[in-house]
Amino acid sequence: MKIAILPGDGIGPEIMAQAVRMLDVLREDGLPLELEYGVLGGAAYDRYGVPYPDETARLVRAADAVLLGAVGGPQYDTLDRPLRPERGLLAIRKDLGLFANLRPAILYPELANASTLKPEVVSGLDIMIVRELTGDIYFGQPRGMGVTAGGEREAYNTMRYSESEVRRIAHVAFGIAAKRNRRLCSVDKANVLETTEFWKEIFIEVAKEYPEVELSHMYVDNAAMQLVRNPRQFDVMVTGNIFGDILSDEASMLTGSIGMLPSASLDANNKGLYEPSHGSAPDIAGKNLANPLATILSAAMMLRYTFNRNAEALRIEAAVKAVLGKGLRTADIWEEGCEKVSCSAMGDAVVAALRAA
Numbered sequence: 001m002k003i004a005i006l007p008g009d010g011i012g013p014e015i016m017a018q019a020v021r022m023l024d025v026l027r028e029d030g031l032p033l034e035l036e037y038g039v040l041g042g043a044a045y046d047r048y049g050v051p052y053p054d055e056t057a058r059l060v061r062a063a064d065a066v067l068l069g070a071v072g073g074p075q076y077d078t079l080d081r082p083l084r085p086e087r088g089l090l091a092i093r094k095d096l097g098l099f100a101n102l103r104p105a106i107l108y109p110e111l112a113n114a115s116t117l118k119p120e121v122v123s124g125l126d127i128m129i130v131r132e133l134t135g136d137i138y139f140g141q142p143r144g145m146g147v148t149a150g151g152e153r154e155a156y157n158t159m160r161y162s163e164s165e166v167r168r169i170a171h172v173a174f175g176i177a178a179k180r181n182r183r184l185c186s187v188d189k190a191n192v193l194e195t196t197e198f199w200k201e202i203f204i205e206v207a208k209e210y211p212e213v214e215l216s217h218m219y220v221d222n223a224a225m226q227l228v229r230n231p232r233q234f235d236v237m238v239t240g241n242i243f244g245d246i247l248s249d250e251a252s253m254l255t256g257s258i259g260m261l262p263s264a265s266l267d268a269n270n271k272g273l274y275e276p277s278h279g280s281a282p283d284i285a286g287k288n289l290a291n292p293l294a295t296i297l298s299a300a301m302m303l304r305y306t307f308n309r310n311a312e313a314l315r316i317e318a319a320v321k322a323v324l325g326k327g328l329r330t331a332d333i334w335e336e337g338c339e340k341v342s343c344s345a346m347g348d349a350v351v352a353a354l355r356a357a
């Protein structure tokens, strides 16, 4: 189990150090994990002058999975675009052929007050949003800006999906739903857009291979409403790139705590890049204040989806729940009556809970 560890920038190294401690515990218990470190983003620019150097590319191609902290920082914002940290992220995703983005929105009952929605609407929420990452209107050709035959300025993009692109994301989504509560909601705008009418047809075909999963369909405008009206009706939602971009951000905000949310991006063989949903938080970097739980939970996702080690993933998730249950909170999720702890103290507590499990 070869894992490339890319701490990245800002709070990246602090939160990654805590996630690695969890992996060390599992390794002591016999899991054959091999960790190798590399640089990405600003850290890579500082050392090699580019955000995704060849050394890192070699490392991540040879690994079975990649665990990433976060990239970016104000000191890099004035660089030429191709040299900026975010380009490193785009480059690694493209290089590894990561087409399926998995974003869970989980609200632990202990954190129900962190949401802007009423606790009774969101407490216990557990949704998985599967977003196609490499097609759709973000990449479709033709695209551009120009001038119409009549001489008026215009701009255009093309929403486009091939059958193979839809089939492979459908298989990922059905596979995930089969491992959860076996309910999959495919989000489209089939009443208006041919591309998504086609998407829906392919999903209905693929569904025949997964009789144990109940497939439903929902228009994207309704899905946006249902997510705030009654989000617990969903188990797994799957959608194309642009709808997924918007709905996954909406869903993550239901939880009110960005420092808690992991994510995964997978290729066709379940090789994956795992990272917290948040950024590099330069405002609190180096202060031992960051919440490491999203990164720790990303490591749990890695064990589940790339290494098929559900028991170990559940063990980490249970340790996180136990620590929240004891009332320990980093500053971002702190509330009256709880104990405020640093990033490393949160790591200490999760390690202790993991050892006790």
Ligand code: NAD
Binding pocket: 011, 015, 069, 070, 071, 072, 073, 074, 086, 089, 258, 259, 275, 277, 278, 279, 280, 281, 282, 283, 284, 289, 290, 291, 292, 294, 332
């Ligand atoms: P951000 O997610 O870094 O921070 C937003 C707010 O949330 C900040 O107040 C921050 O302190 C807080 N926050 C984020 N993660 C936290 C954590 N684990 N614990 C406690 N508080 C946390 O988003 P931003 O401020 O818009 O971006 C900062 C930098 O991160 C930018 O350079 C941006 O490009 C980059 N970024 C990177 C990624 C990524 O690596 N995938 C994603 C988003 C943004």
